[in-house]
Amino acid sequence: MKLTKILLASTSLTLAAGLVQAQEMANDMTLVSWGGAYQSSQQNAYVAPYLEANPDVTAVWDESSAEAVAKLRAMNEAGNITWDLVDVVASDAIRLCDEGLAMEYDPDELLAPGDDGTPASDDFGDLIVSDCFIPQIVYSTTFGYRTDMVGDTPPTKICDVFDLETYPGKRSLEKRPINNMEWALLCDGVAKDEVYDVLGTPEGQERALAKLDTIKDEVIWWSAGADTPQLLADGEIVMGSTYNGRLFSVIEEQDQPVAMLWDAQVFDLDGWIIPAGLPEDRLARVKDFVRFATDTQRLADQAKYISYGPARASSAPLVGEHAELGIKMAPHMPTDPENAKNTFLYNYEFWADYRDDIDAKFQAWLAK
Amino acid sequence: MVALTPISRTPVSFYVPVVAAAGAFAGLLVGTAQGQSLLGLVGGAVALAIIALVITQLMDNEKASRWGLTLLMLVGGFMIGGLPGGVIGGLFGWFFGWFTFWLFEGRYRATVPPYLTPGQVLWHYGFRVICGAIFIFLITPILVVMPLSFNAEDFFTFTPEMLRFDPDGYSLKHYRDFFTSSDWQQALRNSILIAPMATLLSVSFGTLAAIGLSQPHVPFRRAIMAILISPMIVPLIISAAGMYFFYSRIGLQGTYLGVVLAHAALGIPFVIITVTATLVGFDTSLTRAAANMGANPVTTFFRVQMPLILPGVISGGLFAFITSFDEVVVVLFVGSAGQKTLPWQMFTGLREQISPTILAVATILVVISIALLTVVELLRRRSERLRGMSPG
Numbered sequence: 001m002k003l004t005k006i007l008l009a010s011t012s013l014t015l016a017a018g019l020v021q022a023q024e025m026a027n028d029m030t031l032v033s034w035g036g037a038y039q040s041s042q043q044n045a046y047v048a049p050y051l052e053a054n055p056d057v058t059a060v061w062d063e064s065s066a067e068a069v070a071k072l073r074a075m076n077e078a079g080n081i082t083w084d085l086v087d088v089v090a091s092d093a094i095r096l097c098d099e100g101l102a103m104e105y106d107p108d109e110l111l112a113p114g115d116d117g118t119p120a121s122d123d124f125g126d127l128i129v130s131d132c133f134i135p136q137i138v139y140s141t142t143f144g145y146r147t148d149m150v151g152d153t154p155p156t157k158i159c160d161v162f163d164l165e166t167y168p169g170k171r172s173l174e175k176r177p178i179n180n181m182e183w184a185l186l187c188d189g190v191a192k193d194e195v196y197d198v199l200g201t202p203e204g205q206e207r208a209l210a211k212l213d214t215i216k217d218e219v220i221w222w223s224a225g226a227d228t229p230q231l232l233a234d235g236e237i238v239m240g241s242t243y244n245g246r247l248f249s250v251i252e253e254q255d256q257p258v259a260m261l262w263d264a265q266v267f268d269l270d271g272w273i274i275p276a277g278l279p280e281d282r283l284a285r286v287k288d289f290v291r292f293a294t295d296t297q298r299l300a301d302q303a304k305y306i307s308y309g310p311a312r313a314s315s316a317p318l319v320g321e322h323a324e325l326g327i328k329m330a331p332h333m334p335t336d337p338e339n340a341k342n343t344f345l346y347n348y349e350f351w352a353d354y355r356d357d358i359d360a361k362f363q364a365w366l367a368k
Numbered sequence: 369m370v371a372l373t374p375i376s377r378t379p380v381s382f383y384v385p386v387v388a389a390a391g392a393f394a395g396l397l398v399g400t401a402q403g404q405s406l407l408g409l410v411g412g413a414v415a416l417a418i419i420a421l422v423i424t425q426l427m428d429n430e431k432a433s434r435w436g437l438t439l440l441m442l443v444g445g446f447m448i449g450g451l452p453g454g455v456i457g458g459l460f461g462w463f464f465g466w467f468t469f470w471l472f473e474g475r476y477r478a479t480v481p482p483y484l485t486p487g488q489v490l491w492h493y494g495f496r497v498i499c500g501a502i503f504i505f506l507i508t509p510i511l512v513v514m515p516l517s518f519n520a521e522d523f524f525t526f527t528p529e530m531l532r533f534d535p536d537g538y539s540l541k542h543y544r545d546f547f548t549s550s551d552w553q554q555a556l557r558n559s560i561l562i563a564p565m566a567t568l569l570s571v572s573f574g575t576l577a578a579i580g581l582s583q584p585h586v587p588f589r590r591a592i593m594a595i596l597i598s599p600m601i602v603p604l605i606i607s608a609a610g611m612y613f614f615y616s617r618i619g620l621q622g623t624y625l626g627v628v629l630a631h632a633a634l635g636i637p638f639v640i641i642t643v644t645a646t647l648v649g650f651d652t653s654l655t656r657a658a659a660n661m662g663a664n665p666v667t668t669f670f671r672v673q674m675p676l677i678l679p680g681v682i683s684g685g686l687f688a689f690i691t692s693f694d695e696v697v698v699v700l701f702v703g704s705a706g707q708k709t710l711p712w713q714m715f716t717g718l719r720e721q722i723s724p725t726i727l728a729v730a731t732i733l734v735v736i737s738i739a740l741l742t743v744v745e746l747l748r749r750r751s752e753r754l755r756g757m758s759p760g
Binding site: 035037061080229 | 708
């Protein structure tokens with residue numbers, strides 16, 4: 001029954017998109033996200049309320065954000081775009097926009113103004129880093145450590161990661177040069193505002209790798225955001241980097257003996273892109289959904305479920321308490337002044353220019 | 369056990385070093401778990417050598433020594449590692465008590481033919497140990513998953529509570545999560561829908577192809593066979609990418625039908641191979657006899673040939689079912705989020721959030737697989753008994 005319905009629906013969609021659907025908006029959406037706690041925060045904060053307000057609409061999640069760029073390329077080549085809205089990090093959004101795979105949009109037309117009347121382009125401000133990127137949250141990559149494995153002097157500075165004498169044991173780092181190279185230079189005595197100048201030179205890259213070399217034997221490399229929380233819970237590592245929301249979940253929701261090390265956390269952005277070339281009716285539905293899902297209240301609601309900062313300035317005052325634990329969320333936000341004393345913003349231009357080159361060097365160094 | 373060879377006690381210079389070597393291995397395992405491999409290695413060897421000497425030379429009573437050793441190790445293990453330590457210690461004690469006397473009394477020689485050289489005896493037992501070790505390496509990862517799926521925490525970790533056998537350390541919440549989460553239930557429904565349909569298609573087409581290709585007059589038999597079997601040989605990712613672009617163009621990508629067809633294509637080679645193998649033993653004069661008695665080819669197939677090649681068809685079908693049920697690469701390409709199957713859900717779940725719900729699902733799937741294989745085996749035995757093919 002259901003199968004035939006779906007078969008019919010999909011064949012009719014592909015054969016004659018405009019013919020069958022009488023109304024202007026499609027009723028099925030495929031949303032692409034990261035899975036886990038982040039996706040459930042999206043589900044709770046705006047997908048479920050939207051579906052409640054529009055009972056005819058169904059939304060399906062696809063946890064493919066990690067390979068969104070490759071999959072969108074393939075879909076484009078096959079001429080068969082099956083996704084309606086894709087959650088990606090800002091750097092992927094920039095790439096997709098450059099390749100023409102994501103749709104450019106006008107912020108003030110597509111997105112709702114803030115609840116104080118600020119136009120969307122001002123409310124999001126600088127966070128709209130690409131013409132295709134619809135920002136949702138600010139997150140950070142930072143360190144967590146086992147409180148029961150560091151003795152009486154818990155680490156307070158990023159350079160404690162490189163201090164094997166005071167904090168012996170394994171640490172986990174992401175298996176890519178981004179962030180690790182910056183942290184290494186910072187702890188090798190490079191001033192914060194010169195990090196990218198130094199990293200732009202071959203000598204600087206060698207220097208960063210040499211610093212990483214000092215802890216290489218004690219590093220477990222991770223590639224999925226869930227790895228470090230698991231390793232911390234196992235007591236397999238003393239400290240490790242991951243996304244701050246994952247650490248929040250380990251500390252507050254799972255009650256593990258873990259604490260945050262906010263020093264030199266690296267800010268990054270995550271948001272939606274709309275794939276280029278959607279049929280009219282699906283585009284209309286997605287636009288309607290995005291307008292709802294990125295308004296001031298909805299973005300503030302998301303912070304009830306996960307400790308990522310809303311991308312709208314007007315949402316910040318509305319951030320309240322955790323939906324289940326009832327604790328105040330503001331002190332757990334990466335943007336909280338107490339946590340953001342020393343921060344880095346992911347440098348999109350630098351990494352866009354140098355990524356391939358430094359990636360190759362980093363991988364060669366890893367294999368040594 | 370029939371004694372083939374008269375046995376006698378062995379010299380100290382033989383059994384003590386062997387027991388010490390086994391002790392060193394056990395000590396290595398225990399020591400590594402504590403982070404001190406070398407100490408465990410040496411300690412295990414020395415301790416077991418002394419124990420072997422004491423219980424064989426100073427005490428006469430075999431039964432008492434073995435019980436005493438088991439009890440001693442049990443208590444010792446309990447003091448060091450609590451209840452699990454006690455269990456492991458007790459098992460070690462029982463094993464080494466038995467092992468020492470087995471060697472000391474020369475019992476290992478009793479069940480092998482008398483003409484074997486010492487080297488052949490060593491190989492006789494070495495071979496069994498190797499087989500056992502392979503078995504353990506294959507099975508342990510599957511068994512470890514099962515207790516972990518009852519973890520009360522959201523990590524793949526044996527918590528201290530679990531190791532103490534504290535009921536608070538265990539919970540069914542991951543099973544509850546599986547049965548209440550709409551994502552998992554949708555994935556289960558998709559798998560249960562897709563796998564049988566793909567199996568049905570594979571079995572029908574595969575059996576027909578195998579029968580056709582076993583006819584001697586079919587031209588290019590080898591070439592056709594090679595093409596049909598190619599999905600099994602070509603790397604899955606290549607087939608998947610090819611199917612993705614082809615199915616996208618004809619509107620099958622992201623539909624149930626597309627996934628079913630793709631999985632059927634993957635399952636067909638298994639059916640062809642197993643059915644072809646059973647057809648080798650099929651006596652073609654039976655079909656001629658049936659034709660002689662007036663049966664048309666279709667009747668002949670269903671009444672004569674099919675019952676005889678059924679075991680091959682069933683095992684081919686089982687392989688096809690498991691292929692579809694376990695498959696993740698092709699469905700990631702050919703399916704869309706609406707056709708998310710269990711392996712797909714497990715794959716994303718493992719990558720994005722390491723949740724023991726995956727272990728709960730794995731445990732359920734293992735139980736289902738065991739049940740399925742048992743049922744098929746019982747049915748096979750029953751049908752053989754009914755047909756009088758087996759003496760059982």
